[in-house]
Amino acid sequence: MNVRQWGRDLGMGIRFAFTGGREGWVRMLLTAVGVGLGVALLLLTTSLPNVLTARHRVEEARQDYTFSATLPKKADDTVLIAATDTTWHSRDVRGRLLEPEGSRPPLPPGVSRVPAKGEMVVSPALKELLSSDGAKLLRERIPYRITGTIGDSGLIGSRELAYYAGAEGLVPRAGGARVERLTAFGDPHPTVEKADPVLILMMLVVFVVLLMPVAVFIAAAVRFGGERRDRRLAALRLVGSDSRMTRRIASGEALAGALLGLVVGSGFFLAGRQAAGSVEVMGESFFPGYLNPSPLLVALVAVAVPAAAVLVTLLAMRGVVVEPLGVVRAAKPARRRLWWRLLLPLAGLGMLYPMLGKGRSHGDFNQYLVTGGVLLLLVGVTALLPWLVEAVVARLGSGGVSWQLAVRRLQLSSGTAARMVNGIAVAVAGAIALQMLFAGVQGQYTKETGRDPNRASMEIDLPDRAQVTAAGREFAATRGVRTSVALSTGSVADKRREPDNLADITVGDCTALREVAHLPSCRDGDAFLLNSPQFDSDYVARMRAIVRPGHQLYIDPSAAQDRGLEVPWKVPAGLKKAVYRKDSLQQGVAGVLMTPSALPGRAVPSLSGRVFVRLDASVPDAEEYVRTTTAKVDPVANAYNWAATEQSDKYTSLRTGLFIGAICVLALIGASLLVSQLEQLRERRKLLSALVAFGTRRRTLGLSVLWQTAVPIALGLLLASAVGLTLGAVLLKMTATPVAVDWASVLSMTGAGAAVVLAVTVLSLPPLLRLMRPEGLRTE
Structure with missing residues (x-):
């Protein structure tokens, strides 16, 4: 031809x-x-x-983070920038304070000029949020006058919440602090991280x-x-x-x-x-x-x-x-053969078999074998489902009128019924496999933080030279806070400049220190020596060598690039010993514990502080009140919730992308099924009209349509569950992860597929009722 x-x-x-x-x-x-x-x-x-x-x-x-040990010198083209990120009802708000140090400061993307003190430029979404009625606490937290908006080039999304505000008096610190000096925005030396084979597979x-x-x-x-x-x-x-x-x-x-x-x-x-x-x-x-x-x-x-x-x-x-x-x-059509339909999933398993047990320690997975193997397994669903529907409906027996109408229709056109639900079956099978894979490897991307949410609800990290004691009182008076614990930290050394040995110091009142260690007795003016089991014996030996009664030490010694206060302090003769608490609020603490009176007054500005708060769960928006107080105490302070675990950002992003994609696919499933259902009803318009004309009740016809949808869907979901569990087990074996079935996820995925079909069936009832009229037999 x-x-x-x-x-x-x-x-x-x-x-x-x-x-x-x-x-x-x-x-x-x-x-x-x-x-x-x-x-x-x-x-x-x-x-x-x-x-x-x-x-x-x-x-x-x-x-705008350099993480450099040295800062550039102040010049006409430098700017000081402070991170003031916050959260509003689980939505991240990206905030920055800018202080130009000359006439030619670098500008962040999307910003045409540096805002003056008390002014800010905001993203369109944040501007909309701040003008809403329910954002009173957020307006108190970001009390700057809006003078412009951030351009699209400075935002990662149209609904991102972000702002740049003008400031004065920022003090830069090197080493990844929250206040830095920049000569330009952007990362001049981006690093390429080594790809994780398991994440690529996923x-x-x-x-x-x-x-x-x-x-x-x-x-x-x-x-x-x-x-x-x-x-x-x-x-x-x-x-x-x-x-x-x-x-x-x-x-x-x-x-x-x-x-x-x-x-x-x-x-x-x-x-x-x-x-x-x-x-x-x-x-x-x-x-x-x-x-x-x-x-x-x-x-x-x-x-x-x-x-x-x-x-x-x-x-x-x-x-x-x-x-x-x-x-x-x-x-009567020829019966569908099973043998060649089984070859597709078996071929898919054969392509995946060489990668079993590979894990992340044996290089990358073969992308072609992975793609081909998963594809063949899912295509196997579309090949096996028509055979399964035909084999089952051929054995269905008698029942009510609606059941008999549905069964006879399925027996005459089982292929059409299978085509309608093929997409649902494939989507559910893939979703079950992915849920098993994500649940199985979740532990590899989740680590313990060492924080106990029952001990503290939130932690507020204050910058250097903050008034920690006053901040503790502010948080204690904040609505929704049950208790507030304020602790200051610093360092003490054996030399005034470039010391050989250092030890930590922790300052707080007796109540606060008891949240860190078990104290024999405590009153203001006491000091304690604390050994932590989290430190090795070498560190403990060097710490004991310098922290001994009568020895002259220096608080906040000078480093090569950072001049300290170098406040002299003599170890008191009555230094008591404290025992570290396993559930200490401050993890990894060791060295000297001091009450406020034991610390020289000159050394107070050298300390950085933390405030730990426990919230009253019965108070609405308790977290938001704490974050607002944080911004009032110091805009550069960082408040965050305590959680027992934290997940890898890349893993979380991939999982979020999966959920967004699944929502789109489910929407497509519903829309396509509805179109398919309407097409099937249109094809059977005259048949439905004839049945109504002969006296068949509309309720019976409606139930028959429901049965015609329910039977193939049930078989499709059953097949999808079997294939999904098989694929999920193989993928877990490939990542060298123990095979475990998350039955809650399996049921939820199957239920989601059934819910979509139920919704489509309900939406198709009005057109069905319009078609079930004797006038449908009229022709020209």
């Missing part, structure tokens, strides 16, 4: 699709919407690499799992209206076309729907892209400009979707005999 003949037949099919009257246009519209939804999600997914790159580029451009699996349901939905959408199309093709056979020409014409109709779907999908994507600037999902937001898919990937989608439409149609037509007098579809 030459190319010209192919082109002529495909063109004829395209003309039939666009000139088929009202029925043809409805079929085209349904196909275009189904394909368009899949195309939109494909374009969105191909945009994700650019989103990550754009956000990372902004993060690097506004980088990222690959996430992309395959999210994209596979989309491909399944597109393949199902191009087959909308199949029965009516086959009856039209029978008329073509009557006027002389052969079977091959008929299949090519059918492929042309599918191609027309796919091409129109590309246009509709592009429209959906552009509309969603524009709407992305005004929404926030799980704390993440994006600018529409970030959602720019790669031209190469766009070209791939533009070619793959129409090609898939033609290929799927040709494969589907192999099982249908279109004759001049009708379509041989009513005859």
